[in-house]
Every structure is written in structure tokens, then in C-alpha cells.
Amino acid sequence: MAWMVNKQVPIGKWKRFHLWLGALLCWLCFMIVTPKITLSHKPHQFADMRNFLGVPNTLNVITNFPFLLVGVVGFVLSLQGCFFNISLKGEVWGWALFYGGIVGLAFGSAHYHLKPDDSRVMWDTLPMMIAYSSLFSSFMAERVGQRAGLSCLFGLLLIVLLSTAYARTFNDLRLCMMFQLIPCIAIPAMTFLYPPKYTHSRYWLWAAGVCLLAKFEDALDKKIYNANRYLISGHSLEHLCSAAIPVLFAIMLIHRTIRFQRLGDLKERP
Template identity: 30%
Template sequence: MKPWIQHLPLIVTLTLSGAAIVHGPIAQLPDYHNFADQSLLFGIPHFADVISNLGFVLVALWGLARLAPCTRHESIANGWAGYRLFLIALLLTGVGSSYYHLAPDNARLVWDRLPIALACGGLLAGVWGDTRNRSSTVPSVLLAIAAVLSVGWWYVTEQAGAGDLRPYLLLQGLPLLLIPLWQWIHDRPRAERLAFTYALAIYALAKLAELGDHPIARATGMLSGHTLKHLLASAAAAFIVAALIRRIRQVPLGVKLPPTAASHSTFSTINKTTSH
């Protein structure tokens, strides 16, 4: 692999950041809070948009229950600080998004966007730790701060009458590009790369569904684009959690991964070693 390839993630990050600066402020859509789901069921307004957030909560609890007892497991130890942030943020996304959709406005939207930004930061930190074989604690802290600042920047500028979503959107977009690049450059196992690819592809579909909120509602007659976004994003998170759980099943606790393990699609080398 050519040496400059190692710097490709940094080049991508700087390019996108530069493009955002050149582009100028990106404002929130004026009718953003006008969602297609206007249902009222069991006294809950916007019922489908609210209840569909349960998926985030269930996936987060599943991940925490299965992975938290295995934080020292060699296969997730480096990335755990990031993945822990991701899972906690995913849980908070379910709560914050439900709170927002009960009565959508900018003040409540902060509590929807903040955990989403934290989840993106956590996922970036987790994969960075995996691919670099280094603790993701410091990147997790830095990216958590960046997440808070990105949402804070939007809210302050929105209150001033010139809302700017650039930092928030950048933090959401970077995982879609950096994670596949890191995994390719550092030759992560094929099954792991596929799982993350599926997850990121589903999340991209979720963002498209969000943009088509009203058209999708008209086409289906029962499911709005924003509700579909919640369901797809939950499914994307489930792919990631399943991939992490698969790791701790494949490698016995206490067995250290050799430096070459990342170049194989399975952990056959470890299994052979421990079988004798």
C-alpha cells in the first residue's frame, strides 16, 4: 500500500471541513418541525414518531447488557470507550428523540440532536481504537466535546437568527467515509467490514427517508419517512452491536490477538492456538 494512503482519512476530513467553510452556513429547513406523522394514539401526539424511538433503546440495552461485562475482552478492549459512548448515546437518543417528537420545537430539538452527535463521535472513536490497536478513551473524550460544541453552535446561531448546521452535519457525515477507509487501510476482518458497511448503508437510507418524510407518508398511507428513519437507524445500530457481540464469541476471554489477526476474516489462528 502506498504511504500516502495512510493519510487519506485525514485528507478526507480536511477536504470536507474546508468545503464546509467555503460553503458557508447551512440553515435548518424553515418547516423542519412540520412532520408528516400527526397521529394521536393512547393520548400520545405524533405517536409513530415517538414510539419508533423504542428501537434505539432496545438496541442500546442489548449492547450494554452483552458487551459491558466484557470490557477487558481483547477483541473490543481498544475500542470499548468509543463503543460505550455510542451505546449510551444511542439510549439517550431514544429518550431525547421521543421527548422532542412529543412537541417539536428548537429547544427540544437540542435533546434529540445532542445524543445523535455523541453516538457518531463514539462510533468514530471506537473504530479508531480498533483499527489503530490503541485505547479510544482520549478520542472519545475529544469527540464527545466536539459533539456538544456542534449542537451548541447550531443552537446559539439559531437563536441569533442565522442557524448553522455545518459542524453537526460534518460529524454525522464523517463516519460514513472514515470508518470504511480506516477498516480498509488497516485490513480489518472481512466480516467486520461487511457488518459496518451494511450498517452505514442502512443509516444513509435512513437519512434519505428523513428527507422524504411527507412523500413517503403519502405513498404508504400509514408510515411516514421520519418514522421509517427511526426504524432504519435502529436497524443500522443493531448491525454494529451484533458485529461486536460476534467478536467476543469468536475469541476466548484472556486470549491476546496477534498483530496479524486483523488481516484474517476469522479468528482461526487464535482458535488453533487455544485448541492444543
Template identity: 30%
Template sequence: MTLVLSRDLCLAVVLSALLAMGWHGPIEQAATYHQFADTRAWLSLPHAADVLSNLGFLVVGLGGIGHMLSRETGLRRGDLGYGLFFLSLMLTAAGSAWYHLSPDNARLVWDRLPIALACAGLLGAVFCRCHEQLREWAVMGGLVVAAVFSVAWWRWTDLQGLGDLRPYLLLQLLPLVLIPLLQAGSGTGRKERLGFALAIACYVIAKGCELADHAILEGLVVVSGHTLKHVFATVAAAVLAWVYASTHSEDS
């Protein structure tokens, strides 16, 4: 697949997704969204499993930032996006933990915003590595604006009584399709592509666990689907951190 064909396919995917979302109409948050399966406390910490399982994001984010700061070769193409990704993981740990202590829509903003920024950072990093002729600051700036807008739009429409999730969902779903297309078109190395494929698979499993929150707790008893969502999402992030560190060593 050539880079031009990959770019055209990506554009077609984005336009198709926008048209589909527009045709579908607003996507509202489920009325039972905040009713998580595992409400057990530990040492007076409410919803302990869902709160504490966010620590993995903090560890991976700190590790990624630490690796960036310890290098002596300076920034490389895509580092702005990866830096945003690692920073957003750390913010996700704080925001998600804060939200799960007492789940409601006001706190959910601080859970969703860093997740949206993490998606923007990762997509921007891959896009800039695959299209070296583009200005990295401009690409990342546009994606950050899109990330903030996606959460702001949900919250604004939520306060109007609707709560339209379309931009936020779009920002989460598009990287799963666009990143493999971008990497295929740019001739990205096999190890990097396999690493991203594994991370995407883990993220899809995480979303599946989220949807089966109550059923998983009923079946496994010791852990809920939402807690497992955090675990698998952390594994996905750790794989991407490993990909970043290993590919940088090769590029250097």
C-alpha cells in the first residue's frame, strides 16, 4: 500500500465516519452508566477496585515520560504526540480515580478529557511519523482542539438534557482504524505494527469488559468487568510504551 493510497483511505474513513454519525443522530449516554457492578469498599475507600486499578496508567505514563527525559538524542518525529499520550495516561489515572470515588457526570468530564487527549496524542504521533512533510505542531494542535471539543460538546449537550457522545466516540474509534492504515502506507517496521496490533486488541478487549461489567462480576465474583477494563487498557498502554522505547532505540 502506497502512502498516497493510505492517505486517501484514511480520508475516506474519516468522511464516512462523519457522515454515518451525522445520519445516525445524537448518541446518548446510558441512563445506568454510573451504576458500576463493583461497589465494594476497602479500608474505607469506596469503589476500591475501580479506583485503585487506575494506578497502572500512572506507572506506564511515568515510565514513558521518564524514558523521554533520560534520552540524550533529543526529540524525534512523533515525540510531541507520544509526550501528550504519556502525560494523558497520568492524568487519566487521577481523573478516573476521582470519578470512580463518586461517579456522576460532573466528575466524568475529568475522566473523559485525558482519555480523549491520549487518543489524540497517539494518533498524532503515528500521523506525524508517517507524514514527515507536515508540521508537527499544527497536527498536534488540531488534534488537541478536537479532543477538548469532543468532551466539551458532550458536557454542554448533557447540561441541555441530551448528552451527545458522537465526537467523543469518534475520537476513540478512529485511531483503531487509521493507525493500521497509516502504518501500512508508510512502510512502518513489522515490530512496531505488531505492537500496535496487540495494543489495539487489548483495548478492544477492555471495551468488551466494560460492556460486560455486571456479567463478569457475577461470573468471576472477585473482579468486575470495569476493573478488568482498566487492567487491559493499562496493558495496551504498556505495549505502546514498549513500542515507543524500542523503536526509538532503533531510530537512534
């Protein structure tokens, strides 16, 4: 293994201020130009609502099982510390919380699809947002540094709570939906801006592509269901496709090796 120090200049306070200001302005523009997305009964009407063996919306429920399987395995391996190649404690927290969010998504999504309605939809959305937050913070820890990753993790988790409260209080899902799309856009963009600390960084791009494919399948729920002669709906395929994302990251964590150590991370290590 080659050890070297990355001499990349850290982001200064003034530059960070401009980044946060730019993000705030983008958020304000988004909230101004987009219409309010309210909770309604229409989004709960999925194409495949068949009932097998007394389980409502059977396929939409059981296709959450892969989330549980890969989430539990990933959570245990993240904390174990010897199977996944994770070099810093900050990364351990990010990846463990990511896979923990995947486990929560398995239960929350299954609970929601048993009886889809407004009162249950947040059980489906909240674990997903926690997983996205943890994933993006892990990416920041890898590309920028451990301190940036941890700051991003706590900041995004706070935004998750605020977005959820906003959705429930003002009956507006725009913040939650925007939050889910940010990693799909930000991760590919930052991939070309910051050098990877580890090998196998292409898995980040593959995961972003799979995420976009899953969103595409969900948007074409009924059309996909009709096209395959009512075998499986686009929404169920979205579950299976999304479950491949933590699998890709598990493969990445197993096989990757350190390309270089950042100076800031070396100072923070015990």
C-alpha cells in the first residue's frame, strides 16, 4: 500500500460561507418557483395492489425484505471494523448509520405499504432520508475529510428532522423530495471535483445511476406493470433496484484500498 499525504488546501471559512449562501439561495429559488406538493390520496394508489395470502399490496410489501437483509449485514460489518475497509471513526458512524437507515427503511416501507395513507408515509420517507444523509456524509468524509463528513452528517440529520416537521405541519413534501434528489446530483458532481481517498470510487457513480433508474421505475409504475402483463409493477421494481445500492457500497467497502491519507485525517487519528 502506498502511503502519501494529500496536500489539498482545505476549504476556508469564507469559501464555506459562500457555499452555504449559494445552497440557501438555490433552496429559496426552488421553493419559490415550484408548486406545493401536498400529501394526497393519489400517490398512495399504486399500480399493483394485489392481495396474496392475506397480505395487502403483497409485492410492494415483500420487496422490502432485501433492504432488511443487506441492511443488517452492512450494519454489523460496519461496526465490526475488519471486513469493510474503513480507516476513520467518522466513516464508521456514517456507514453504520447508513445501513441502519436501510434496516429502518425495510420496516418503515413495509409498514406503509400494508396500508398506504398520509399517516404512514413518513415511516417510509424518514428512514430513507436518514440513509441519504449518512451516505452523503460518508462521501464527504472520503473526498474532503473526516471533520467535513461529521459536520455534514449532523447538519443533514438536523435538516431531516426539520424537513419532516415542515412536511407534517405545512402539508408540503417539496423539502423531502428535494432532499432525496440531492445525493443523486451532488455525488456525481463532487466525484470530479475532489480526488478519491480510496480505490474503487467508480461505485459511487454506479450507485447514483442505479438510484436514478429506481426513480425512473417508480415514475413509470403503471406503465411498467402493464408492459410486463401485470407480473410486477414499477414501484416493486424500484424497491429491488434501490436495494442494489447498499449492495454496491458493500462490495466497494470490501474491495477498496487507501490511495493516500489526507493531512487533516492523519492529525485527527488517535
